[in-house]
Every structure is written in structure tokens, then in C-alpha cells.
Amino acid sequence: MTPETREACEALDRGDVVAPLRAQFALDAADAADLIYLDGNSLGPLPRATLARVRQVVDEEWGEGLIRSWNTAGWVDLAPRIAGKIARLIGAGAEEVAVADSTSVNVFKALAAALRIAQADAPPRRVVLSERGNFPTDLYIADTLAQQHGARLRLEDADHLPAAIDDETAVVLLTHVDYRTGRMHDMAAISRAAHAAGALVVWDLAHSAGAVPIALHGDAADTAADFAVGCGYKYLNGGPGAPAFVWAHPRHLRRMDAEGWRQPLAGWFGHADPFALETGYRPAPGIARFQCGTPPVVSLAALECGVDTVLAADAVGGLDAVRRKSLALTDLFIALVDARCAGLGLSLVTPREPSHRGSQVSLAHADGHAVVQALIARGVVGDFRAPDILRFGFTALYTRFVDVWDAADRLRQVLESGEWRDERFRVRAAVT
Amino acid sequence: MTPETREACEALDRGDVVAPLRAQFALDAADAADLIYLDGNSLGPLPRATLARVRQVVDEEWGEGLIRSWNTAGWVDLAPRIAGKIARLIGAGAEEVAVADSTSVNVFKALAAALRIAQADAPPRRVVLSERGNFPTDLYIADTLAQQHGARLRLEDADHLPAAIDDETAVVLLTHVDYRTGRMHDMAAISRAAHAAGALVVWDLAHSAGAVPIALHGDAADTAADFAVGCGYKYLNGGPGAPAFVWAHPRHLRRMDAEGWRQPLAGWFGHADPFALETGYRPAPGIARFQCGTPPVVSLAALECGVDTVLAADAVGGLDAVRRKSLALTDLFIALVDARCAGLGLSLVTPREPSHRGSQVSLAHADGHAVVQALIARGVVGDFRAPDILRFGFTALYTRFVDVWDAADRLRQVLESGEWRDERFRVRAAVT
Numbered sequence: 001m002t003p004e005t006r007e008a009c010e011a012l013d014r015g016d017v018v019a020p021l022r023a024q025f026a027l028d029a030a031d032a033a034d035l036i037y038l039d040g041n042s043l044g045p046l047p048r049a050t051l052a053r054v055r056q057v058v059d060e061e062w063g064e065g066l067i068r069s070w071n072t073a074g075w076v077d078l079a080p081r082i083a084g085k086i087a088r089l090i091g092a093g094a095e096e097v098a099v100a101d102s103t104s105v106n107v108f109k110a111l112a113a114a115l116r117i118a119q120a121d122a123p124p125r126r127v128v129l130s131e132r133g134n135f136p137t138d139l140y141i142a143d144t145l146a147q148q149h150g151a152r153l154r155l156e157d158a159d160h161l162p163a164a165i166d167d168e169t170a171v172v173l174l175t176h177v178d179y180r181t182g183r184m185h186d187m188a189a190i191s192r193a194a195h196a197a198g199a200l201v202v203w204d205l206a207h208s209a210g211a212v213p214i215a216l217h218g219d220a221a222d223t224a225a226d227f228a229v230g231c232g233y234k235y236l237n238g239g240p241g242a243p244a245f246v247w248a249h250p251r252h253l254r255r256m257d258a259e260g261w262r263q264p265l266a267g268w269f270g271h272a273d274p275f276a277l278e279t280g281y282r283p284a285p286g287i288a289r290f291q292c293g294t295p296p297v298v299s300l301a302a303l304e305c306g307v308d309t310v311l312a313a314d315a316v317g318g319l320d321a322v323r324r325k326s327l328a329l330t331d332l333f334i335a336l337v338d339a340r341c342a343g344l345g346l347s348l349v350t351p352r353e354p355s356h357r358g359s360q361v362s363l364a365h366a367d368g369h370a371v372v373q374a375l376i377a378r379g380v381v382g383d384f385r386a387p388d389i390l391r392f393g394f395t396a397l398y399t400r401f402v403d404v405w406d407a408a409d410r411l412r413q414v415l416e417s418g419e420w421r422d423e424r425f426r427v428r429a430a431v432t
Numbered sequence: 433m434t435p436e437t438r439e440a441c442e443a444l445d446r447g448d449v450v451a452p453l454r455a456q457f458a459l460d461a462a463d464a465a466d467l468i469y470l471d472g473n474s475l476g477p478l479p480r481a482t483l484a485r486v487r488q489v490v491d492e493e494w495g496e497g498l499i500r501s502w503n504t505a506g507w508v509d510l511a512p513r514i515a516g517k518i519a520r521l522i523g524a525g526a527e528e529v530a531v532a533d534s535t536s537v538n539v540f541k542a543l544a545a546a547l548r549i550a551q552a553d554a555p556p557r558r559v560v561l562s563e564r565g566n567f568p569t570d571l572y573i574a575d576t577l578a579q580q581h582g583a584r585l586r587l588e589d590a591d592h593l594p595a596a597i598d599d600e601t602a603v604v605l606l607t608h609v610d611y612r613t614g615r616m617h618d619m620a621a622i623s624r625a626a627h628a629a630g631a632l633v634v635w636d637l638a639h640s641a642g643a644v645p646i647a648l649h650g651d652a653a654d655t656a657a658d659f660a661v662g663c664g665y666k667y668l669n670g671g672p673g674a675p676a677f678v679w680a681h682p683r684h685l686r687r688m689d690a691e692g693w694r695q696p697l698a699g700w701f702g703h704a705d706p707f708a709l710e711t712g713y714r715p716a717p718g719i720a721r722f723q724c725g726t727p728p729v730v731s732l733a734a735l736e737c738g739v740d741t742v743l744a745a746d747a748v749g750g751l752d753a754v755r756r757k758s759l760a761l762t763d764l765f766i767a768l769v770d771a772r773c774a775g776l777g778l779s780l781v782t783p784r785e786p787s788h789r790g791s792q793v794s795l796a797h798a799d800g801h802a803v804v805q806a807l808i809a810r811g812v813v814g815d816f817r818a819p820d821i822l823r824f825g826f827t828a829l830y831t832r833f834v835d836v837w838d839a840a841d842r843l844r845q846v847l848e849s850g851e852w853r854d855e856r857f858r859v860r861a862a863v864t
Binding site (some may be wrong): 052 | 572710
């Protein structure tokens with residue numbers, strides 16, 4: 001039942017088991033400025049623990065420990081340790097995840113691996129199938145890589161999936177939750193359809209890892225995913241441009257081990273014994289071969305603090321509780337927009353069906369960019385995605401029910417007043 | 433003339449125009465512990481400015497500015513601004529350098545570009561020529577990439593270069609200063625020989641950028657390099673695992689522009705208009721296409737502070753003054769080892785000829801690992817490289833002549849006393 005007053009939202013906050021997790025974040029400045037941050041799907045906020053940890057790494061480990069900290073401060077163990085933590089958020093084994101590089105670079109590695117396996121068939125399959133609305137970097141990497149493999153990238157609308165998977169499809173590359181619409185794919189159903197057609201699936205978890213329970217192993221062999229990648233700076237709160245992660249199913253890792261297979265970015269940190277400094281490459285066993293260059297220590301330290309903010313949900317019911325609250329928040333926002341912003345030019349883009357929705361709500365408005373700018377001026381930070389989408393992330397770890405109420409209320413005010421028509425909201429910044 | 437007393441070294445420090453630059457570094461803890469840090473060729477020390485800058489980025493820009501800082505704090509301009517600064521250290525134009533990813537990933541991009549250009553010949557050349565002693569990550573990446581391009585990696589000893597370059601050679605991939613021996617290649621001579629044979633050259637500047645004046649454009653068309661990469665955490669003092677850089681000669685950039693050519697890691701930050709979020713990839717003009725994923729903001733901020741410590745040399749004569757001091761330091765160390773460690777089982781690995789020497793001195797000893805450990809216990813931090821090399825970096829920005837005296841003196845003590853034979857110095861750490 002939708003609360004009909006702000007007081008009712010306050011009551012929801014008082015009863016919210018996830019609410020205590022908000023104290024993990026340094027949102028004081030936002031609170032002081034009466035700022036409602038609904039863009040954690042683009043950049044998660046700063047965890048309180050991060051600054052102290054980064055100071056320790058910079059000042060003590062680097063400044064005082066110098067080169068010795070590779071051993072004494074455990075810098076070599078940092079990436080595998082974080083990988084093990086992320087694994088718990090995506091239904092994977094600790095030994096199946098590597099933390100390294102950017103999401104884009106990991107899409108390259110994972111897709112290259114998947115293509116190689118898929119193309120071992122005779123005659124080789126030559127299509128990488130993705131969604132027209134997939135995040136551009138996935139499409140750019142896939143298009144370029146497909147060309148290098150004598151394959152091609154085929155794009156379909158989400159509504160045509162999984163039906164578009166056929167016997168030409170080598171790999172299906174999809175983002176679990178669409179960055180613009182907030183629509184969530186049925187991971188198990190797509191994986192099953194791909195496998196039934198003899199194809200592999202690579203999932204980009206950028207907009208779901210940390211926000212939605214994910215079961216990469218599925219509930220049966222045919223619903224398991226093949227490869228996955230994800231982003232460190234959205235729901236994992238790792239900081240701007242944080243390192244990303246990559247996952248592979250153990251059956252593929254075993255095969256890579258058996259065949260001594262190397263991934264295309266075969267750098268020294270993916271070697272079986274990096275510090276032996278051998279002339280010839282020998283891949284590290286399992287997922288470790290997906291490492292490439294020297295790990296970015298300071299960024300990794302910040303990422304770990306971010307991942308820890310999500311793991312803290314273990315104390316309040318885990319990602320299932322986070323997901324329940326997230327759906328309550330997005331349900332509430334949709335209901336409030338329906339009830340209080342009717343006739344003001346908005347339409348709902350995100351699916352009403354909860355199981356098809358990630359942790360964001362997207363609305364369309366013909367002058368979406370100006371409306372978002374005017375809303376930011378009123379202290380509600382969402383963002384805009386061309387051509388007409390207003391995007392609001394509702395991260396259960398720190399978003400309150402009153403925030404949802406206030407956001408919908410200010411949205412109504414911006415639209416009713418027409419203040420978004422002001423010239424200053426027409427200016428486009430470098431990053432929108 | 434070699435100083436024969438510690439006092440004479442103190443006098444050299446008093447007369448050293450580069451000496452004031454040492455105050456840029458947070459070496460107080462090292463000084464308090466009587467530590468002599470001779471491993472800046474592996475990990476540069478912490479600049480004093482870095483912690484405050486990192487705190488600003490984390491606390492204010494990320495914590496308070498949140499997503500808005502992409503615009504308000506200029507996060508999108510960070511990588512190009514640092515690239516422009518690095519360009520000044522390597523004799524390149526600001527528009528020719530990109531800061532992104534790791535050195536390993538940039539070797540992949542640069543070598544892929546060079547191979548593509550070189551293989552446009554008919555019949556295509558099929559050899560990537562490198563040095564047996566090149567840093568392993570360069571060899572691993574090159575071997576893997578060569579296989580993907582129907583080419584092969586051929587390894588020769590440094591003494592056989594440039595003579596080994598022939599009409600089968602597509603690309604010569606070399607590290608300017610050898611990480612183990614400290615030997616420096618004659619960049620112009622190699623580039624000329626490669627071009628005369630119709631090959632291209634990719635230089636890895638990991639052990640020279642920031643320590644040695646570099647002229648990537650050469651003094652004539654045939655002595656210009658083709659591509660280069662370099663490391664952010666050695667002589668650039670950017671912090672452990674700092675982002676790396678990649679350079680391409682403008683003639684290749686113009687050709688890539690004319691042909692609309694994409695590099696293999698065609699991520700969204702290398703798109704002509706990343707935030708337009710177009711479905712199709714259009715490469716950014718020039719070197720900007722060598723960007724890939726979202727820039728690592730915190731790491732970039734730290735890297736900029738490090739690069740600034742080298743640019744500060746402009747006030748005292750620039751990299752020429754740094755190089756003069758560096759050679760004086762390494763000359764002194766060699767002379768002191770000759771004079772005071774004779775008969776103690778050491779032999780000089782680094783060339784005596786200054787023009788063939790980077791900014792480090794390597795010595796061989798049959799029990800090198802134990803000797804390095806014993807020396808660290810005496811407060812001289814160098815490192816060991818198998819099978820028998822003791823490696824000492826002499827970074828002119830912060831190393832004093834008395835440090836050289838003391839290091840040679842403690843080395844003599846360790847060897848004369850035989851203390852390196854102690855069991856505790858036999859233990860091998862994860863990272864050597």
C-alpha cells in the first residue's frame with residue numbers, strides 16, 4: 001500500500017531493517033545541503049571508511065613502507081581478496097573472480113574467451129548478439145573484437161530476446177540491467193535459451209552487482225552463465241573509475257587450464273609466477289590469468305571499502321533484504337509519480353513488473369535534460385540520458401523512503417512551476 | 433674525480449643544484465630510520481603533495497561533489513592534462529600522449545597499432561623483434577599478440593641489436609633502459625636501423641621516462657620513434673600501480689585519423705563523443721582513441737602529483753640537470769664499489785660508459801638475494817633480480833651523494849662481515 005504522506009514514509013524508515021547501513025556513507029555534506037542523491041547507479045557515494053583506508057595506504061604503506069609493502073602490507077593479495085568478496089555478491093566462488101582493469105577491458109577479455117570457445121565449433125559461429133540499447137562501451141568493444149575474429153555484431157531490441165538467439169549465434173553479450181531503462185533481463189531464461197542454441201552468454205553486471213541478488217551459477221547446468229564482468233564504482237561504491245571485475249564459469253576455467261590457454265591481454269600479473277620474471281608466458285591457473293598489469297593499489301584499497309559497505313548487508317538479511325527495500329523504494333517512486341505528477345508530461349520507462357526492474361526508475365519527458373538540471377538545482381541529483389530519459393537510482397543501502405517522497409515532490413514542483421524552462425537549464429555540460 | 437671521504441660527498445650535496453627537489457618527497461620516515469631508498473626505479477617514493485591531493489579528491493570531489501565532479505572538478509580533463517605534462521618529459525607534443533590503463537595494456541595497444549601499420553605491406557612482415565632480457569610483461573603481451581596476427585616473437589640478445597633487424601621484421605619492441613642491467617639503448621640509432629629496414633619501433637620507457645632526457649621525435653625523420661609506452665609508478669612517482677601512458681608519432685596519428693582506424697581496445701572513453709552514448713563506435717581523433725574505459729580518478733590525481741615532482745626540475749635545469757646528477761651518482765657508486773668492495777665477490781653488470789647507462793647500477797653476486805636482504809636489514813633498500821643481480825636505483829630528484837657513500841659503505845660491511853650468510857636472509861618473500 002502506497003504511503004500517502006511524508007509522515008507515512010518516515011514511519012517506513014523507522015521500520016526499515018536496512019536503514020542502519022546508511023551510516024556507512026559520508027552523506028553529511030549532502031544532508032547539510034538538503035541533497036537527495038539518486039545517482040548511485042552512476043557513481044556510488046563515499047563510504048566513511050574509505051578516506052582513512054586510503055590515507056593509510058598512501059601515507060603509511062606507500063610513504064613509509066615503500067617497495068617493501070608489496071610483501072609487508074599484502075599488496076599482492078589485495079585484488080584476490082576483493083575478488084572473493086565480490087564473488088559472494090554474485091553467487092560465485094571466490095576462485096572464479098578476478099578484480100582488474102576497467103569494465104571495458106574486462107568485456108574485451110571475457111568476450112574474447114567466449115568467442116574462442118564458441119568458435120571451436122565447426123563450422124564456426126560468426127555472430128555476437130547483443131541489444132541495441134546495451135551500454136555503448138560493450139557494443140564498441142564487441143564490434144571491434146568481432147571484426148578481429150571474423151565475426152560480426154548483431155543488435156536486436158530487448159523485446160526480441162531470447163528469440164533472436166539462433167544457430168549462428170556464437171556469444172550473447174547483454175547487460176543484466178539496462179543502464180537507460182532500468183529493465184532487468186531474466187538471466188536464467190536467457191542463459192538457458194543461449195545454451196539450448198549452442199551459444200555462450202557474457203553478462204555485464206554493471207547495473208546489478210551489489211543491488212540485486214545474482215546467481216551466476218543458476219539453478220541447473222543450463223541456466224548457469226558463462227562469463228560476466230562488472231563495475232566497481234556504481235553499486236559497489238568503489239570510487240570514480242574504480243577497478244572492475246571479471247568472472248568465468250569453472251567449467252571454462254578448467255578447460256583453459258587443461259589447454260594452457262591464455263587470454264589476449266597476457267600481462268605479467270596473469271603469469272603463473274609473476275616474480276619469477278620468466279621469458280616465456282605460462283598462464284596462472286584459473287581466473288588469475290585474467291589479471292594483466294601491476295594492480296592499482298590505491299584504487300583497490302578504495303574499492304574494498306566500497307564492497308564492504310554492501311557485504312555489511314549480511315547483518316540485516318543480505319542482498320535479499322536490500323532487494324526487497326529497493327523494490328519498495330522504486331514501487332513508491334512510481335506510485336508517487338503516478339499520483340502526484342499526472343498530466344505533467346512524464347511517462348514511465350522502467351517496467352512496472354518488479355521482477356523486470358533493477359534498482360532505478362527512468363521516466364521520459366520531452367525536455368528531459370532541462371528537467372533534470374532544474375531538479376538538481378532543487379537538490380535532487382538524478383541524471384539524463386539521451387534522448388529524453390530522466391534516470392533515478394534508488395540504492396537501498398542509503399536511500400530513505402522520505403528521500404523518495406521528497407524527490408517526487410520536488411519533481412512535481414519543478415514541472416508544475418515550469419521553472420525547468422529557464423535558460424540556465426539549457427546549458428549542456430561535458431558530462432551529462 | 434671521485435670523492436674519497438664522506439665529507440667530500442657532503443660537499444657535493446651542498447653544491448648540488450638538484451638537491452632542493454628532495455624536499456618534495458615524504459622521506460622523513462626513511463630519514464628517521466636511517467633508510468637509504470635506492471628502489472625508486474621499482475616504486476617511486478611518496479610526494480608530499482600527494483596525500484593532500486588524494487584527500488581532496490576523495491573527501492571533497494567524490495564525497496561532496498559526487499557525480500557532479502565529472503564536470504565541476506574537471507575529472508574528464510585529468511588524463512589529458514597529465515598526458516600533456518608527461519609529453520614534456522619525453523620530447524613529445526601534448527596531443528600525442530594518452531594516460532590510461534597499465535603499461536601492459538598500453539604495450540598491447542601500441543604494438544597492435546604498429547603491427548597493423550607494418551603488416552599493410554605485401555608480403556606482410558611476420559616478426560616482432562625484441563630482446564631476450566626485455567621485461568617479461570612486454571614479451572608476454574608481444575608473444576600473444578604476434579600469434580593473433582599470424583606473426584611470431586623473435587628474441588635476440590642486446591648485443592645483436594640493431595644488426596638483427598632485417599626485412600622480415602615488422603616491429604622492434606624494446607625497453608629503452610633494461611630493468612635488470614640498467615643498460616640504455618641508443619634510441620635514435622635503433623630507430624634509424626629499424627626504419628632503414630622498413631620496420632617500426634615501439635619503445636617501453638618504463639625505466640627511463642622521468643630519469644633520462646628522451647627525444648621521441650629524434651633529430652631527423654628517420655630517428656623518430658613510432659610508438660612508446662611508459663610506467664607511472666617508477667621515476668614518475670605516481671604510486672603503486674599508477675596509470676601508464678602511451679605515445680604515437682603524429683604521422684601515425686594522422687594516418688589513423690584518415691583511415692578511421694580503431695585500436696583493439698575500443699572502449700567508450702576513446703570514442704569521439706563518449707557522452708553522446710552512440711550505438712556505433714567512432715574513434716576520437718588522434719591519440720585520444722587510445723583511451724578505453726572510465727578514467728581511474730583517484731589514481732590519476734596521485735599520478736599528477738608524481739609527474740609534477742619531475743617537472744619541478746624545470747627550475748634547476750630540467751631533465752638535463754637531473755641526468756647530469758644521475759650520472760654523477762652512478763659514477764660515484766661504481767667508483768666506490770671498485771675501490772672499497774674489491775675482492776668481495778661483486779662484478780659490475782651496468783655499462784661503465786655513461787651514455788649506455790640509465791639511472792641505476794646493477795651488480796652481480798653469486799648469493800645476490802641474501803646480500804640484498806642483508807643490505808635491507810642495514811637500511812639500504814635496493815632489490816634483487818634473478819639469477820644473481822643486485823639492483824640499485826639512483827634517482828637524482830631525492831638521492832644524495834652521501835646516500836651513495838653510505839650505501840657503498842654498508843654494502844662493504846655486509847660483504848666483509850659475511851652477515852648475509854645468516855639463515856634469515858635466505859627466506860624468499862612473495863615479491864622479491
